[in-house]
Amino acid sequence: MSDPEKRLGREKISRRDLFRMAGATGAGLALGAGGYATLRGATDARDTGDETAVLPALQTVAFHGPHQAGIDTPQQEHLHFAAFDLTSESAAEIRDLLRAWSEAGARMAAGEPAGPENYSSFMPPDDTGEAFGLSPARLTLTFGFGPPLFGREGEDRFGFAGRRPEALAEIPPLPGDALEESRSGGDLCVQACADDPQVAFHAVRNLARIARGVAVVRWSQLGFGRTASTSVAQATPRNLMGLKDGTNNIKAEDADLMERYVWVPEEEGPSWMTGGTYLVARRIRMLIEVWDRASLADQEQTIGRHKYSGAPIGSEGEFDPVDLEARGEDGEPLIPEDSHVRLARQSDEEKILRRGYSFTDGMDPERGQLDAGLFFICFQRDPRRQFVPLQRRLGSSDLLNEYILHTGSAVFACPPGAREGGFVGEALFEGA
Amino acid sequence: MEKRWIVALASLWVLSVAGCGQPPPSSGQGGAEETTAETTAETTAETTAETTIADVGGSPELDAAADEYEEYVAEQTTLLADLTEQFAGAVVAGDVELARQLYAPARVPWERIEPIAAQLGDYDPNIDAREGDVPDEEWRGFHRIEKALWVKNTTEGQEKYARLLLEDVRSLEREVRDLELEPVDLVTGSVELLNEVSAGKITGEEERYSHTDLYDIHANVEGSEAAFEELKPEVAGEDMALANDVEEGFDQVYEELEQYRRVDGWVSYEKLDEADRRSLSQKVDALAEPLSRIGQVLEAG
Numbered sequence: 001m002s003d004p005e006k007r008l009g010r011e012k013i014s015r016r017d018l019f020r021m022a023g024a025t026g027a028g029l030a031l032g033a034g035g036y037a038t039l040r041g042a043t044d045a046r047d048t049g050d051e052t053a054v055l056p057a058l059q060t061v062a063f064h065g066p067h068q069a070g071i072d073t074p075q076q077e078h079l080h081f082a083a084f085d086l087t088s089e090s091a092a093e094i095r096d097l098l099r100a101w102s103e104a105g106a107r108m109a110a111g112e113p114a115g116p117e118n119y120s121s122f123m124p125p126d127d128t129g130e131a132f133g134l135s136p137a138r139l140t141l142t143f144g145f146g147p148p149l150f151g152r153e154g155e156d157r158f159g160f161a162g163r164r165p166e167a168l169a170e171i172p173p174l175p176g177d178a179l180e181e182s183r184s185g186g187d188l189c190v191q192a193c194a195d196d197p198q199v200a201f202h203a204v205r206n207l208a209r210i211a212r213g214v215a216v217v218r219w220s221q222l223g224f225g226r227t228a229s230t231s232v233a234q235a236t237p238r239n240l241m242g243l244k245d246g247t248n249n250i251k252a253e254d255a256d257l258m259e260r261y262v263w264v265p266e267e268e269g270p271s272w273m274t275g276g277t278y279l280v281a282r283r284i285r286m287l288i289e290v291w292d293r294a295s296l297a298d299q300e301q302t303i304g305r306h307k308y309s310g311a312p313i314g315s316e317g318e319f320d321p322v323d324l325e326a327r328g329e330d331g332e333p334l335i336p337e338d339s340h341v342r343l344a345r346q347s348d349e350e351k352i353l354r355r356g357y358s359f360t361d362g363m364d365p366e367r368g369q370l371d372a373g374l375f376f377i378c379f380q381r382d383p384r385r386q387f388v389p390l391q392r393r394l395g396s397s398d399l400l401n402e403y404i405l406h407t408g409s410a411v412f413a414c415p416p417g418a419r420e421g422g423f424v425g426e427a428l429f430e431g432a
Numbered sequence: 433m434e435k436r437w438i439v440a441l442a443s444l445w446v447l448s449v450a451g452c453g454q455p456p457p458s459s460g461q462g463g464a465e466e467t468t469a470e471t472t473a474e475t476t477a478e479t480t481a482e483t484t485i486a487d488v489g490g491s492p493e494l495d496a497a498a499d500e501y502e503e504y505v506a507e508q509t510t511l512l513a514d515l516t517e518q519f520a521g522a523v524v525a526g527d528v529e530l531a532r533q534l535y536a537p538a539r540v541p542w543e544r545i546e547p548i549a550a551q552l553g554d555y556d557p558n559i560d561a562r563e564g565d566v567p568d569e570e571w572r573g574f575h576r577i578e579k580a581l582w583v584k585n586t587t588e589g590q591e592k593y594a595r596l597l598l599e600d601v602r603s604l605e606r607e608v609r610d611l612e613l614e615p616v617d618l619v620t621g622s623v624e625l626l627n628e629v630s631a632g633k634i635t636g637e638e639e640r641y642s643h644t645d646l647y648d649i650h651a652n653v654e655g656s657e658a659a660f661e662e663l664k665p666e667v668a669g670e671d672m673a674l675a676n677d678v679e680e681g682f683d684q685v686y687e688e689l690e691q692y693r694r695v696d697g698w699v700s701y702e703k704l705d706e707a708d709r710r711s712l713s714q715k716v717d718a719l720a721e722p723l724s725r726i727g728q729v730l731e732a733g
Binding site for chain 2: 087120123124209
């Protein structure tokens with residue numbers, strides 16, 4: 001975005017830096033985006049003497065810019081994702097909703113309350129209040145449009161049928177699908193990411209409140225730990241299988257890869273999507289009880305990497321090149337034919353930006369097991385050429401399939417970012 | 433009508449960072465959010481107390497609205513007493529079939545004004561307690577008789593509860609005549625009636641034996657609308673879009689309910705599956721959100 005150093009660079013700052021900056025500007029406040037959050041964070045830093053305390057002013061990610069935030073933003077630790085069904089039949093009401101969402105989104109990303117009116121004794125406050133006193137926690141809000149917005153069962157619900165991007169096709173049935181209707185699809189989506197789960201929850205809660213009368217929540221998913229790194233500054237995290245996930249992910253700093261695989265170029269169309277991207281979400285339930293009974297060798301053969309180092313089998317370092325030709329003494333490939341890493345790497349054309357989160361939704365009452373797994377999110381230029389062929393191959397022969405079930409699926413077109421004073425998706429409503 | 437003054441006290445805590453001077457917060461209703469937080473600071477903290485005095489019920493129009501609504505409440509309690517008399521009569525006469533028919537309609541006026549009636553004495557627990565809400569030896573009112581009629585299929589032993597119920601509603605009818613309502617009661621009452629639906633009735637827990645919940649739900653919405661109707665001119669004068677949103681919301685809820693209406697009353701709540709109940713609940717939420725903002729008329733001017 002406009003300030004890559006702020007978004008990708010140093011986020012942490014020492015106490016000495018804090019005071020130097022405060023002195024230089026004459027007032028600590030001048031650094032801040034939102035009053036209370038700034039003040040609180042600075043006080044904490046001083047009172048605790050915490051050298052690594054994070055200055056809240058740098059804990060904000062700009063809402064406005066050429067691309068929506070929450071895609072090339074270094075991945076935050078927590079997620080609250082919500083899909084919405086529109087109950088309104090009016091395109092004007094949807095436009096007003098998106099405008100209101102962008103306004104509230106910009107405020108919350110800056111650490112401010114969702115709305116300005118919080119002091120009338122006679123009305124409920126605009127903001128629900130649970131984020132007061134918390135840091136903005138690098139909150140990002142990413143909005144997307146699902147295929148039904150552009151028509152459903154032959155009905156052009158809002159007059160957008162002619163503006164539907166070809167790339168926004170429903171994800172076809174894929175091998176290994178165990179999809180649940182109540183965890184799939186939707187007219188709109190909001191991806192809220194933050195380093196504080198309460199900040200992410202607060203954002204979705206307030207946006208759902210603003211939507212009342214126009215849209216209702218269809219399904220929602222909490223994610224508690226990132227399962228990818230989207231920046232060279234981030235270490236590769238582990239998923240709930242105990243494996244490093246996303247070693248070979250696209251990193252946001254690599255502008256060439258982002259242009260080639262993630263952002264929709266002008267010539268691809270429609271023009272309202274230029275600079276946008278497509279989000280695919282898959283709720284992947286892990287049968288962790290079954291996985292936990294697999295021997296270490298089986299686990300490593302399944303994934304094609306060593307469990308602890310994350311290195312390709314036969315190598316030592318996580319980032320060592322994956323040598324698909326390497327063979328063991330028995331002449332068999334070191335990285336098995338149907339291992340996850342081999343199948344995932346077969347085509348360069350299918351690269352995607354992964355941005356998933358671990359989840360747990362309590363207990364699966366049917367199996368009596370923990371209901372946990374990976375809420376997989378990826379961004380790409382065209383799901384038909386990237387996610388779909390990739391998952392078709394993985395779903396049919398990946399050794400991992402013994403341990404996972406895809407229980408939810410959704411695809412959304414995420415328009416480019418909004419300029420200040422504008423709103424996300426504005427160009428769609430102008431018919432551009 | 434007696435003027436009532438409500439004092440709204442907003443404490444604005446401001447703390448300054450590193451000894452740097454921080455200008456006092458902008459005061460007033462809208463501009464204070466940027467510097468306000470319930471942050472307790474151990475360090476250099478300045479405290480500014482902002483006192484807002486709102487004249488509640490100060491306008492003649494609002495006072496007139498409250499007076500009109502008092503009449504509505506009085507009418508409904510009279511209707512409640514008359515219908516309950518017929519219902520209690522059927523119970524005392526031992527006519528189970530007739531008592532079952534009269535049960536839900538008798539409750540309708542109660543459900544239209546419940547938040548107001550609930551403010552008075554013990555009428556709410558005495559008339560409307562569900563099983564388990566009160567100790568069994570104190571349990572009386574509609575739902576005790578409901579259980580006998582639908583679970584045991586009898587009026588036996590219910591005669592004394594029928595007489596007590598009639599005494600209670602007649603007493604409520606008398607007490608309501610002296611009731612003095614303020615405009616703020618209309619605002620909170622209209623939202624509370626919808627909260628009754630969202631928080632409880634939508635699950636079917638209110639009429640757990642008779643499953644006549646749709647009578648109650650429809651009556652709650654009617655009562656909410658009655659309070660709003662009295663305030664509507666003031667709301668529209670203040671914020672026309674808000675008034676329209678609320679009206680639209682009522683239309684949507686009524687439309688959603690209409691599919692369950694039959695010639696002889698409402699269908700059993702058991703006929704609504706999870707998706708039906710969710711859809712109804714979301715329509716009520718969509719109405720209650722703008723409705724909760726009509727209180728702004730109280731601070732106008």
